[in-house]
Amino acid sequence: MIAIRSLPMAGVGIAVMLAAIPLAASPRPNQEAAVANPTPEDLQQGKATFESTCSTCHGLDGGGAMGPNIQGIPFSLGTDATTNVIKNGMSGGMPAFGGQLSATQIQHVVQYLLTLKHQDAYKVTGDPAQGKEVYASSGCASCHMVDGQGGDSAPDLSNVGTLRDPGYLHTTILYPGSNLPQQHLFLETGGKLDDLFVHLVTKDGRALDGTRVAEDSFRIVIEDAKGDFQSFDKAGLRELKEEPGKSLMPSYKGKLSDAQVNDLVAYLASLKEAQPQ
Numbered sequence: 001m002i003a004i005r006s007l008p009m010a011g012v013g014i015a016v017m018l019a020a021i022p023l024a025a026s027p028r029p030n031q032e033a034a035v036a037n038p039t040p041e042d043l044q045q046g047k048a049t050f051e052s053t054c055s056t057c058h059g060l061d062g063g064g065a066m067g068p069n070i071q072g073i074p075f076s077l078g079t080d081a082t083t084n085v086i087k088n089g090m091s092g093g094m095p096a097f098g099g100q101l102s103a104t105q106i107q108h109v110v111q112y113l114l115t116l117k118h119q120d121a122y123k124v125t126g127d128p129a130q131g132k133e134v135y136a137s138s139g140c141a142s143c144h145m146v147d148g149q150g151g152d153s154a155p156d157l158s159n160v161g162t163l164r165d166p167g168y169l170h171t172t173i174l175y176p177g178s179n180l181p182q183q184h185l186f187l188e189t190g191g192k193l194d195d196l197f198v199h200l201v202t203k204d205g206r207a208l209d210g211t212r213v214a215e216d217s218f219r220i221v222i223e224d225a226k227g228d229f230q231s232f233d234k235a236g237l238r239e240l241k242e243e244p245g246k247s248l249m250p251s252y253k254g255k256l257s258d259a260q261v262n263d264l265v266a267y268l269a270s271l272k273e274a275q276p277q
Contacts, residue, residue, distance in 0.1 A: 038111035046112030049105050053097065061171075062116040067093070071116040079110050086110070122167035124266050126259070131267025134260045138252065143227075146271060153227025154249065161272040169265045173256075176247035197246035198222060200232065201239040211248055224248075 038046070051060060057067030064070070074082045086106050089096030097106070135141065143154035160169070200222070201207045210222035213229060220240065221231045225248050234240065252261065 038108070038114075042108050042111050043115060045105070046108030046110070049101065049109050050112050053101065054109065062113065070113065074110055074114050079114070082110050082113065083107070122165075122170050122265075124166045124262075124269055126262030126264070126266030128263070128266045128270040130260075131263035131265065131270075134256065134264045135267055138256065138264070143249075151227070153223070153225075157268060157271055159272060161269045164268075166265050166269045169268045170261065172249075173261055173264060174251060174253040176249035176251055197243045197248065199239070199241045199243055200237055202232070203236055203238045205238075209248075212242075 050062075058064060058070050062069065062071045062073075077085075083106055085094060086101070086109060087096065087098040101109070135146075140157075141150035143151045145152055145156045145158065147158050164172075196212045197209070198212050198220070199207070199209050200220070208222065208224060208230065210224040210230070212220065213223050214221040218235070219231060219233055221229055223229050252264075256264065
């Protein structure tokens with residue numbers, strides 16, 4: 001159900017500019033009309049560029065990962081300053097993308113960022129005892145394990161309340177695959193998204209879907225829906241496609257009531273490693 005691999009410490013990025021630039025309530029009036037009035041096609045292109053270029057550090061929803069939360073950042077910095085940071089980068093962590101992205105692509109990313117409003121922190125209001133019943137009745141234990149009980153085809157949730165905040169848990173229950181953790185930055189991985197859904201086709205035509213467990217320049221290991229691990233030489237693949245936003249975990253949106261979701265979040269948030277006396 002919920003990915004719980006450890007997250008690295010958030011790096012510096014666009015949000016660092018907050019310390020040096022006065023806040024603004026809305027984009028500045030001298031900004032080009034095209035930035036303030038994007039077409040649906042502009043926003044779709046900006047979303048695609050953001051997901052492929054920016055989400056590894058800032059998360060698929062801009063909520064932060066290895067880099068900081070940048071939801072609503074153009075409203076704080078202004079779109080000119082945000083455009084400048086994307087184009088020229090910042091010393092100490094934020095790379096420059098002016099050589100990779102065209103001016104139009106950067107404009108589309110800024111337009112898309114304007115749609116990512118800052119999200120208030122999720123407050124736990126449910127009943128953990130009721131949530132434990134929801135956990136049992138919803139089949140979560142068929143894949144996940146808690147304190148040694150349950151399945152092993154998905155991450156162990158015994159300590160998920162320590163590793164993940166309630167907002168993350170709530171989002172993942174409703175929209176699995178939308179906010180994945182990142183691997184630590186190693187040369188071999190480049191900080192790829194952990195548990196990312198991938199589709200691959202071997203050269204002999206065999207198609208498989210699963211979540212990425214490990215990957216380097218030559219091989220990829222995935223876990224399929226049965227919990228089996230399979231390793232492939234990339235040279236033997238006809239197609240390898242990353243599909244952000246997809247997950248082997250089913251969405252519980254519409255399957256559980258709001259009260260049941262809140263209770264389930266409360267239960268999962270209560271699963272924390274016992275502290276030494």
